[in-house]
Amino acid sequence: MIRKGMHCGSGKNSKLRYYVGCLWREAVPGVWLRWRLKRVLARARRRKDWVYIERRVNYYCRLNAPVVLSADSPRLGEHTRKGMNSVYYFDTKEFTRWFDPELRWRVCPGDVTYVPEWPAVVKSRPIATEGEGGWANACSVLLNLNKIRHFIFLKDRIPFRRKLDRAIFRGDVNRTTKPHRVRFMERYFGSEVCDCGIISSAGDCPQEWMRPKISLWEHLKYKFVMTLEGNDVASNLKWVMSSNSLAVMPRPKYETWFMEGTLVPGYHYVEIRDDFSDLPEKMAYYAAHPEEAERIAAHAHEYIAQFRNKRRERIISLLVLEKYFRMTGQLTPETTERSAGR
Numbered sequence: 070m071i072r073k074g075m076h077c078g079s080g081k082n083s084k085l086r087y088y089v090g091c092l093w094r095e096a097v098p099g100v101w102l103r104w105r106l107k108r109v110l111a112r113a114r115r116r117k118d119w120v121y122i123e124r125r126v127n128y129y130c131r132l133n134a135p136v137v138l139s140a141d142s143p144r145l146g147e148h149t150r151k152g153m154n155s156v157y158y159f160d161t162k163e164f165t166r167w168f169d170p171e172l173r174w175r176v177c178p179g180d181v182t183y184v185p186e187w188p189a190v191v192k193s194r195p196i197a198t199e200g201e202g203g204w205a206n207a208c209s210v211l212l213n214l215n216k217i218r219h220f221i222f223l224k225d226r227i228p229f230r231r232k233l234d235r236a237i238f239r240g241d242v243n244r245t246t247k248p249h250r251v252r253f254m255e256r257y258f259g260s261e262v263c264d265c266g267i268i269s270s271a272g273d274c275p276q277e278w279m280r281p282k283i284s285l286w287e288h289l290k291y292k293f294v295m296t297l298e299g300n301d302v303a304s305n306l307k308w309v310m311s312s313n314s315l316a317v318m319p320r321p322k323y324e325t326w327f328m329e330g331t332l333v334p335g336y337h338y339v340e341i342r343d344d345f346s347d348l349p350e351k352m353a354y355y356a357a358h359p360e361e362a363e364r365i366a367a368h369a370h371e372y373i374a375q376f377r378n379k380r381r382e383r384i385i386s387l388l389v390l391e392k393y394f395r396m397t398g399q400l401t402p403e404t405t406e407r408s409a410g411r
Contacts (some may be wrong), residue, residue: 071081072364073274073280078284079284079285079286079302080165080221080223080285080286080308081123081221081285081291082096082217082218082221084136084217085133087156088155088159088218091159091163095162095282095341096165096228097166099166099167101172102166102167103166103168103169103266105167105341106167106168106387106398107221107362108257108372109384109387110384110388110391112385113384113388116384117399118214118224118381120219120344122381122384122385122388123388124391125328125385126385126389127392128211128331128368129210129211129220129326129385129389129394130211130389130392130395131203131204131205131206131207131210131395132188132207132210132392132393132397133204133207134203135394135396135397135398136188136396136397137399138175138187138188138397138399139187139399141411142173142174142175142187143173143174144170144171144172144173144174145165145168145169145170145171145172145173145174145204145252146170146283147160148162148165148306149194152159152277153178153181154215155217156177156214156216156217156218157178157179157192159316160213160215160216161176161190161212161214163386164212164383164387164390165390166185166391167387167393168390172394172399173187173399174188174189174190174393174394174397175189175269176190177189177190177191178214178302179192180299180301181193181209182194182195182300182301182323183195183303184205184206184207184208184209185208185209186208186374187208188207188208188210188234188393188397189208189209189210190210190211190212190214190216190390190393191209191210191211191212191217191324192214192215192301192326193211193244193323193324193325194209194211194302194323195319195323195324195326196322196323196324196329196330197211197330203276204363205329206275207311210389210393211324211326211389212326212386212390213325213326213328213382213386213390216326216327217325218304218305219302219307219325219327220307220327220376221285221308222307222308222311222376222377223285223286223289223308223311223312223313225311225312225313227289227290227313228313228360229292229313229314229315229359229363230343230359231298232289232291232292232313232314233290233291233292234269234292234338234352234356235261235262235264235291235292235293236262236263236264236292236293236294236295236317236348236352237263237264237265237284237290237291237292237293237295238254238257238263238264238265238266238294238295238297239255239266239267239268239288240267240268240270240273240299241255241267241268241269241271241280241299242267242269242270242274242278242306243270243272244271244272244273244274245271245272246271246300247299249297249343250267250297250299250300250381251274252344252345253295253297253345254267254274254278256345256346257345257348258275258278262348262349262352263293263295263348264291265278265336266278266279266280266307267280268280268281268282276326285305285359287309288305288309288314289312289313289314291314292314292315292352292355292356293314293315293317293339293352293355293361294309294312294314294315294316294317295316295318296309296316296317296338297318298318298321298322299321299352300369301323301325302321302323302324302325302327302329303318303321304320306329306338307327307329307373308370309371310337310370310373311369311370311373312366313363314365314366314372315339315355315362315365315366315369316337316339316369316400317338317339317341317348317351317352318338318339319340319341319342319343319345320334320340322388325408327328327376331347332372333368336365336368337363337365337369337372338365338369339351339355339365339370340342343353361408370401394404
């Protein structure tokens with residue numbers, strides 16, 4: 070969760086403050102957190118917003134039947150930074166330290182676009198629908214990982230009607246892993262519709278596409294900001310939806326802690342076709358109907374608001390892990406009580 074004062078001049082999160090906060094948390098003895106766990110979860114179930122919390126927990130952890138982890142699944146106590154990006158380590162350790170280090174789990178760090186064979190903690194997963202056999206992505210258990218990059222909320226002081234009547238896109242492209250972004254650049258680079266540019270590329274992309282990096286704030290001069298998925302989700306979607314500009318994208322295929330699968334097109338964002346062909350038409354419509362555009366921005370702000378309660382976000386994260394360990398047959402109310410004494 071990003072708080073006031075956590076941004077750099079670019080609009081991004083301060084890595085220094087992030088790591089200082091991580092090291093501060095590491096100084097808290099794990100035994101004290103495990104002693105508190107039962108009490109924290111018990112109080113959570115008495116909260117007035119418990120129904121909402123439970124709905125979020127069940128969205129992130131869709132395991133609805135007991136499942137046994139493979140015997141080679143590592144223990145929490147074996148969780149180290151070796152072979153793992155530091156932000157994934159710190160973002161998982163923030164919550165795993167509350168649980169018995171003898172519990173077993175699996176974690177898949179990075180941009181995950183597949184469903185693991187065994188239940189595993191992930192940052193991202195394919196969006197799925199519920200079928201007769203349950204959720205197709207049930208083994209993908211979401212936690213808010215790499216939040217320093219993905220969870221950025223901005224305070225936009227430019228009203229929609231005072232912004233430029235254009236869209237903007239900045240990002241990296243790769244013909245192998247992000248061919249959709251290449252197709253977008255091929256269609257709209259140099260057009261009056263969108264100020265397009267790439268900040269890096271892999272492959273044989275035209276050098277003329279290259280543009281210098283700009284701050285997040287500079288994006289907010291435009292009425293429309295392209296939020297195109299990359300390796301998994303569009304990392305800029307959160308801060309765009311917190312602004313007075315409109316997020317423009319095809320219907321998302323992947324989701325994170327932000328629950329992209331629950332976003333409603335035409336209500337939270339402007340949906341365009343997968344081939345991007347109707348972008349000019351959609352932009353012209355909302356530029357001519359600013360009151361509708363402002364309603365979408367307001368709905369986006371309402372959606373963002375649910376993630377601003379830091380204490381509740383922590384409770385939900387702990388409950389997601391508690392359900393994960395319970396559904397993998399490792400945790401019962403009795404074991405929770407015993408582990409508190411470790």
